[in-house]
Amino acid sequence: MRATLIYGAGDVRVEEVPDPVLREPTDALVRVLRSCICGSDLWPYGSRPATAEGDRIGHEFLGVVEDTGAEVSRFKRGDVVVAPFVYSDGTCDFCAQGLQTSCRHGGFWGAGGVDGGQGEAVRVPQADGTLVKLPVGEDSALLPSLLTLSDVFGTGHHAATTAGVGPRTTVTVIGDGAVGLCAVLAAKRLGAEQIVLMGRHKVRTDIGRDFGATDVVAERGEEGVAKVMELTGGDGTHAVLECVGLRDAIDTAYGVVRAGGRISRVGVPQYPEVPAGAPSFLRNVTLTGGVAPARAYIEELLPDVLDGKVQPGRVFDTTIGLDGVPEGYQAMADRRALKVLIAV
């Protein structure tokens, strides 16, 4: 089959790789219908040292079950399924508490002999715990939005829930990338009263407004903080969802959070430390978030996607085939594309 490999910064290739086969009785084989490129894929695309052997890449996919191991009981050939960006057994104590990203038998796609998602098929370990059946056909118009359950919408939802967003909450979302926009959508869905989106790409912030942002702040740094303060009576917002991952962004988060508020960070933050001095301590600011246990949220988010109440698939502004993946990476790196959908 064909799959995507990364060989170094700027060097992504689609190549022939061995067809996946069942190895464990808990495995399933999934033929990929849709995959996509994640903002987090851009970190290795920007900096991975070049090597002779490439690594499989991609961690968001939905597809059709082609075969199942003897111990897989929840799925059968022909089921349309979505996979979260981490596989997990669904039975351990961490899975039981909804932290599938810390599953005792889980792991990431594209590592340790497990296929990446940007390819024609994937061997899915721990299939019963990992996959979620989708009540749609292979040609459903909902596939793009359903695909976001594998990562980006779940990640936005994780930011919002860990930050305690609910009715009467005021929220600042930092970043107008796909995660930031999904965080806006998640905050709106949870009933947030005010959603300030900090971003300066009008095409993207316009989607943010459609998703529920009540205000858009294009300024950054101190100017941006001042603007959010102005919009919130000088207090800042109860919740701040940091969806960029750079130090400037988390510093801004501490600048716009209300006393007693929560900052949640998602994505793949690149800063090794965060401010923890008197300003955050005396104001009782909580820092939360982390890698999103997307699996935990699929059942909750799925109905709203199925009935069209939310349309997170709008973050995909470019659709390509598998051959187009290298160009898709470059388009996202150049910010010509917001998020690239791969119709395999």
Added chain:
Amino acid sequence: MRATLIYGAGDVRVEEVPDPVLREPTDALVRVLRSCICGSDLWPYGSRPATAEGDRIGHEFLGVVEDTGAEVSRFKRGDVVVAPFVYSDGTCDFCAQGLQTSCRHGGFWGAGGVDGGQGEAVRVPQADGTLVKLPVGEDSALLPSLLTLSDVFGTGHHAATTAGVGPRTTVTVIGDGAVGLCAVLAAKRLGAEQIVLMGRHKVRTDIGRDFGATDVVAERGEEGVAKVMELTGGDGTHAVLECVGLRDAIDTAYGVVRAGGRISRVGVPQYPEVPAGAPSFLRNVTLTGGVAPARAYIEELLPDVLDGKVQPGRVFDTTIGLDGVPEGYQAMADRRALKVLIAV
């Protein structure tokens, strides 16, 4: 009257100062019965630059109402009352949400023309919002434990509640000072299943065991982390209460926290930044806590103190008069005293 002033590192004096008078209709005058020295007082005692004029100091006291302003309706002369370590109006939105430390009309004792607590009397601003009446006499044997409601027990409780301690929670408390011991007591009171106390002063950790610690770890740094891991099946604890305030302590906290767990820090942390890289992000570790809104907790904690169910006053191992305050500071700085009670 006499009150305590700090002039510089190691230079604390008890001097004559003007008697407090009512200035605002919302003020009350309180004659101090008991005050004490806080671990946080040791930071200026260790490093304050010397000045010709001293600053009033002390922020924990209980006493008797001597006079009240025209707008004070909840207290009258003769009431025995305790004051939390921040005064607050009790009516603003932050007070309403239990974050009196961010009160819109609040402030700290000993600053801005407000008396410190280590003296014979205190003018209490925002008396109706600040004070809590105690149903005891001036000679009650419960005064030491009741005094801890002003700060140290409330601070331990803040650590435990913000970290989400409850039944089935496993907890690590870092630090065997008065705050650490009160954090143990608070965690036990909230039903924690396992409480590992990290401390190496046997007299103190023995109190910790009495307060509810199930395990004591004397080792520090990597060795200490390894020991806690051993005690928790390799997982760490759901909650970590950081009650030291030094960088080593918060680093240890990140080492012993369970995936999905919460670190709460209280006291007066001296570190400007905390780790926020992949280990905490991928494990979904939350950092919470902050300066404790002690006022928010008094009504909840008071009944258990009154009926002797908890005895936080056991953290006082030394009692002095006002004249003894300078020596009390030195005794705490030398770790000859755990916490010094001042019988004014």
